[in-house]
Amino acid sequence: xxxxxxxxxxxxxxxxxxxxxxxxxxxxxxxxxxxxxxxxxxxxxxxxxxxxxxxxxxxxxxxxxxxxxxxxxxxxxxxxxxxxxxxxxxxxxxxxxxxxxxxxxxxxxxxxxxxxxxxxxxxxxxxxxxxxxxxxxxxxxxxxxxx
Amino acid sequence: xxxxxxxxxxxxxxxxxxxxxxxxxxxxxxxxxxxxxxxxxxxxxxxxxxxxxxxxxxxxxxxxxxxxxx
Numbered sequence: 001x002x003x004x005x006x007x008x009x010x011x012x013x014x015x016x017x018x019x020x021x022x023x024x025x026x027x028x029x030x031x032x033x034x035x036x037x038x039x040x041x042x043x044x045x046x047x048x049x050x051x052x053x054x055x056x057x058x059x060x061x062x063x064x065x066x067x068x069x070x071x072x073x074x075x076x077x078x079x080x081x082x083x084x085x086x087x088x089x090x091x092x093x094x095x096x097x098x099x100x101x102x103x104x105x106x107x108x109x110x111x112x113x114x115x116x117x118x119x120x121x122x123x124x125x126x127x128x129x130x131x132x133x134x135x136x137x138x139x140x141x142x143x144x145x146x147x
Numbered sequence: 148x149x150x151x152x153x154x155x156x157x158x159x160x161x162x163x164x165x166x167x168x169x170x171x172x173x174x175x176x177x178x179x180x181x182x183x184x185x186x187x188x189x190x191x192x193x194x195x196x197x198x199x200x201x202x203x204x205x206x207x208x209x210x211x212x213x214x215x216x217x
Binding site for chain 2: 013014015017018021087088089090092145147
């Protein structure tokens with residue numbers, strides 16, 4: 001006979017707790033998604049029509065500051081809330097994925113830099129490195145989650 | 148690490164989701180532990196042991212047999 005509080009939990013309790021856990025995560029994801037969407041909208045709406053993606057000064061400085069602040073808040077508080085709401089397996093998956101992405105960025109830049117110094121490739125591209133690290137992060141996360 | 152979690156859960160007729168909720172982890176975490184893809188932290192291992200009124204080594208087997216590992 002088990003005597004712990006968890007063991008004596010009645011049917012409705014565990015279902016309510018599972019629902020609560022899911023709801024918490026969905027709310028955090030929805031808020032982060034909303035903030036990302038709003039940031040993207042701000043940049044897209046105020047960007048000069050004739051400028052390219054990488055053009056400097058293509059959005060007003062105040063929009064750049066507002067977007068950066070939104071991004072900073074979303075990343076900081078979103079990460080903390082997500083960390084508190086997720087279980088240890090989820091945190092492990094995120095940690096492994098972040099470590100792999102970080103290693104790609106840390107090893108990728110010097111490798112590219114040396115090859116560039118040797119005249120073999122074009123100059124290191126920050127956006128390409130960021131995109132690759134991000135892709136590795138997502139791929140690793142889903143691989144650990146669904147393997 | 149091998150464990151008896153699936154057997155203990157089946158004895159109580161609990162689903163993975165139910166056991167997860169009782170331990171405050173996700174169903175996926177229970178599945179990963181049962182299939183040996185994830186070894187729980189020490190605090191979670193203690194919670195599991197308490198829930199099943201057992202000692203940790205009665206549930207988890209690290210392969211240690213009298214001085215030698217498997």
